[in-house]
Amino acid sequence: MTEIRVLTDDAQFRAHMTVFRRAMHWSPFSDEQWQVARPSYEPGRVLAAFDGDEMIGTTQSYGSSLVVPGGAVVPHSAVSRVGVRADHTRRGVLSALMREQLSSLPDPVATLRASESRIYGRFGYGPASRWRTVEIDAKRAVIPGEMTGRVRMVDQDTADKLLPELHEAVGLARPGQIGRWPGWWARARDRKSEAENSVTVVHSGPDGDDGFLTYKVAEEKGFRHRLSIEDFEWADDDAWRDLWIFVSRLDLVDHIDIDLALDDPVSWLFEDPRVVHTREIFDEIWLRLTDVPRMLSARTYGEAEPVVIEVQDGLLPANSGCYRVSADGAERVEEPADVTIPVGLLGAVYLGDTTFSQLAAVKRLSGSRLADADALFAVQRKPYCGTFF
Ligand SMILES: CC(C)(COP(=O)(O)OP(=O)(O)OC[C@H]1O[C@@H](n2cnc3c(N)ncnc32)[C@H](O)[C@@H]1OP(=O)(O)O)[C@@H](O)C(=O)NCCC(=O)NCCS
Structure with a gap:
């Protein structure tokens, strides 16, 4: 039975680092290397999966900030060190870690870098920028x-x-x-x-x-x-x-x-x-909107007729619902949707790397008024992070 715990002390943090590094096929850190890595462990942000007393999986986040279209800077969790011990993979350990992490992240948005690109879509992350x-x-x-x-x-x-x-x-x-x-x-x-x-x-x-x-x-x-x-x-x-x-x-x-x-x-x-x-x-960036209403309100929009967007989020159901997006901003509404989109793909269009029309062309979303949705979410500069973690 997998149990997810929030880690609190140095010895656990170091064990976390070792489990993660082993999952990546890297050797554990020496004492000297650990001293350098230690400040990256922030209390409350380090999770591990346990089978009894044995640590078998890891994830954590760093407290950061993110620039959104329009220039606002919002609190952001940089998610990293995701790993499951090789003798415990494909038994739902990562899924349990991700569910717990998503429900407890203190920030309205999370991003990560995916060394495996087929993993994170199911948890509501979408590829949101490229280098x-x-x-x-x-x-x-x-x-x-x-x-x-x-x-x-x-x-x-x-x-x-x-x-x-x-x-x-x-x-x-x-x-x-x-x-x-x-x-x-x-x-x-x-x-x-x-x-x-x-x-x-x-x-x-x-x-x-x-x-x-x-x-x-x-x-x-x-x-x-x-x-x-x-x-x-x-x-x-x-x-x-x-x-x-x-x-x-x-x-x-x-x-x-x-x-x-x-x-x-x-x-x-x-x-x-x-x-x-x-x-x-x-x-580059894989982005997860953990608080959709807050994040839709945080960015600015282009000039176009308003569009009602229905967001589907199976893991964080409070995000699911319809949002009316206009040049003046975004608000939750009880109105029929023009476009229906899973939260991971909203993450992919959020910073402007891709568009509603492109995703509709490849049958990843359905709806009408796509040109208006594209114009609202259009950006002047392609998103780019430039900070690897
Ligand atoms: C990738 C990793 C974290 C997955 O952990 P896990 O506990 O095996 O994942 P789960 O059992 O919860 O699997 C969840 C789903 O993802 C799929 N999945 C997991 N790893 C996958 C992979 N490498 N490629 C494709 N699909 C994968 C599973 O098949 C499962 O699919 P389902 O929901 O359709 O059944 C783990 O294999 C690992 O640590 N790998 C090496 C380190 C690594 O790649 N870390 C990621 C750094 S970004």
């Missing part, structure tokens, strides 16, 4: 013109202090971006110290620091060098362009790799747009 991996031919990458501001390299201690503040100031602008929790920064710092040649540069414009970029360079055969951009945040177009000028003019670099939003205008930076090669497009 594009590009490789840039750096030797041919010419950005015309000069910088408007200044880019400086900072040492590790400065980066540790500056980046969380700067991310908070400039990194919560695009729908899909999330606030980073202290445990996230602790792991990021640790990963950087593992990669000795990781470099952080900070951009300053007329009003002070307004962007940063972290990269590392690996040497390949034949003295070729590959630069990977690992973290990149900016406040405005000038900071974005100046940081690109800096990395694209670094000596010795042959290729630059980076993950970007689907609508990132990077190709237009260069004299020759063909220096940018898209290598992969992949799902």
Whole structure:
């Protein structure tokens, strides 16, 4: 009989980490690694499944925030460390963990990254943004013109202090971006110290620091060098362009790799747009609306005739019902529905990555007035998070 418990102490947290890492085929953490991971365990947010006294499954969340269309920032649970011990899989352990977690999350929305894409739809998560991996031919990458501001390299201690503040100031602008929790920064710092040649540069414009970029360079055969951009945040177009000028003019670099939003205008930076090669497009955010009325009220809508949307949510039935969405906002109503949609697919359209019409075309939802629904949920910028967890 599986029992789900909320974990409270350090020894249980460490056992949780070991069960999760074993499920991912990774070795348990050393004492030193555990010290780095420990701050990511937040009381009240760590769940485990037990068979008697044995821990057999894990999940947890981190307290964060999420930017929604229109720019509002809402409290958000970043769900992670989902795993079930290999000798207990396919017996409903994950399902029990997910049910308990969904019913107890303190925030109106949760997101996760899915290492297995076929698992989370049944729990009401939908793929809500994608990233594009590009490789840039750096030797041919010419950005015309000069910088408007200044880019400086900072040492590790400065980066540790500056980046969380700067991310908070400039990194919560695009729908899909999330606030980073202290445990996230602790792991990021640790990963950087593992990669000795990781470099952080900070951009300053007329009003002070307004962007940063972290990269590392690996040497390949034949003295070729590959630069990977690992973290990149900016406040405005000038900071974005100046940081690109800096990395694209670094000596010795042959290729630059980076993950970007689907609508990132990077190709237009260069004299020759063909220096940018898209290598992969992949799902990024999986989003679960845990409080549908609150989340529908949190975002803004485009201009169109109002549409009544019926939401179906088998796991959190309080969300089920009809909502009238108009350019002025959303409210619960008792009216016939124009469109009926399962909560997971509402998660997929919520940030604007896909549309009602696209989902209707593939028979994933039914209804009428789809063009109005599309116009209401339309966004100016494709959603993108850019913070991996
Ligand atoms: C993925 C994992 C968490 C599933 O746990 P589980 O306890 O076996 O899941 P459940 O028994 O509750 O299964 C729930 C449903 O999901 C399906 N499912 C579970 N894992 C699946 C997988 N890897 N691929 C496809 N379907 C899967 C089950 O068949 C079941 O379907 P049903 O409801 O139609 O019967 C577990 O296998 C695991 O830890 N895997 C390795 C680590 C991992 O992938 N973690 C996810 C990180 S994002």
